[in-house]
Amino acid sequence: MKKTFLTILLALFATILVACGNDSALKESESTSGESNNGSEKEVITIGYQKGNTLNILKEHGNLDEALSEAGYQVEWKVFPTGTVLLEALNTNNLDFGHASDGNAVFMQAGGHPLHYVASESPYPEGVALVVKADSDIKSVEDFKGKTIGVTKGGNQHYLLLVALEQAGISQDEVDIKFYKDAAEGLAAFTKGEFDVYGTWDPYLAIVENTVETRTIVNGSDLTENRTFYFATEELLSEKTDVVSIILEELQNADQWANENKEEISKILAKELGLDVEPIQQANERRSFGVQKIDDTITLSQQQLADTFYKAGLLESEISVQEAVQIDDAIIPDNIQ
Known part of the structure; x- marks a missing residue:
């Protein structure tokens, strides 16, 4: 039976109101704390995520917090309402790692803000x-x-x-x-x-x-890949390659777990978004979770998106996506192709 329009609309408004809270709420961390075995404070790695997406799954699964703790780091999670706001925080070094959509990325780069692509989520x-x-x-x-x-x-x-x-x-x-x-x-x-x-x-x-x-x-079939991309600061990529590798490895592990447990994932994301489980489950059934290395084909697809938006008068300037894709292959863990 169809859900009533009023019920669904109220749920959507509730979701948006939560997402669009004030800046202090936006920046408030949802962190786990810990100390190293010798009692000293662990170095904090700050990760930005949006509700309902793959980093949200990683956060809820908890495997990254454990893996980075074993490596001597502490994870601090920060939630953002949009990819644009998240990328702005990354650009000002208020985050170390995060994700955003394909469109968010090209608009940010066209605005003159440096980006550092790390990997891609599977197309959707x-x-x-x-x-x-x-x-x-x-x-x-x-x-x-x-x-x-x-x-x-x-x-x-x-x-x-x-x-x-x-x-x-x-x-x-x-x-x-x-x-x-x-x-x-x-x-x-x-x-x-x-x-x-x-x-x-x-x-x-x-x-x-x-x-x-x-x-x-x-x-989007045969017309757009509709991808989420992962980004990091230049500092993280140059000085803490071990952290980047651990994040990607555990992100892939969480994604594979999500593929095998879509019903459970739907319940988790429905609670996070404040929406009914049924549409979340329907959405998850038509996608596959998985981290992918950014190859020439993915870069070309992203470039086509940027060129299309530029021709439509939406971007301030032409961009080269390849300039922002300079990831060292050695950082990519073995469980990612």
């Missing part, structure tokens, strides 16, 4: 889609001409839209693109009929599918 193309209401007369991307399409500016669904339009031979001027600021606002606008086409991402895509009778016109 089915986790982003352009949907319409079930009774819509829109049957394909070719029918988007003259229609109003809602996306978040620079988001993964915005990129999917641009690629889908280009493939269909439709210019941006032939559609009316409307930007919404967050999942709650987008769902409300789509439900009220303000958008003919709605671009969204998991787990909110799954929520929409369980709230409104919809049809998916196109998802």
Whole structure:
């Protein structure tokens, strides 16, 4: 049975209000403390994460805290509402390691901020889609001409839209693109009929599918990889390569555990996000968790995203993703391909 719109919308607003608290709450750490065997304080490694993502799983699993403690370090976890805010904290050395989306990364680099890619999460193309209401007369991307399409500016669904339009031979001027600021606002606008086409991402895509009778016109398959990337400070990469290797190894271990325990993971993430378990489970069933080494193919895909946003007038300047991908292969642990 479909969840009521009001119930889902209230849950989304609750999630966003929690995420958008004041700066002091934002920066408040959720840390574990400890001392080395000789009684001296351990050096702190600060990791930034967003609720509902893979570093959130790593935090809850607890294996990284244990592994770094054995190596003489203490983990401090900091939660952030968006990848952009997280990358800003990383850029100002308020974090050592964190994650952000593909779009967050290219916007940060185009703004003149140095980035240091470390690794990638597995692609998640089915986790982003352009949907319409079930009774819509829109049957394909070719029918988007003259229609109003809602996306978040620079988001993964915005990129999917641009690629889908280009493939269909439709210019941006032939559609009316409307930007919404967050999942709650987008769902409300789509439900009220303000958008003919709605671009969204998991787990909110799954929520929409369980709230409104919809049809998916196109998802990311064969159009966008929809990746999360991992980043570190230059200092961590140059002076504490052992820490980077441990983080990646334990992140991969947690990811593989997540693949084998998706029902349990869904419960954990639902609690973190303040959402029902069912859509989280639905979202997790269409993805695979796993850390990947950034190779030429992944770099090229990220470059294509950056070039597309630049051509659309969204980036301040052209960038070279390769310049930010200078990871030493020796840092990558053996359990990552």
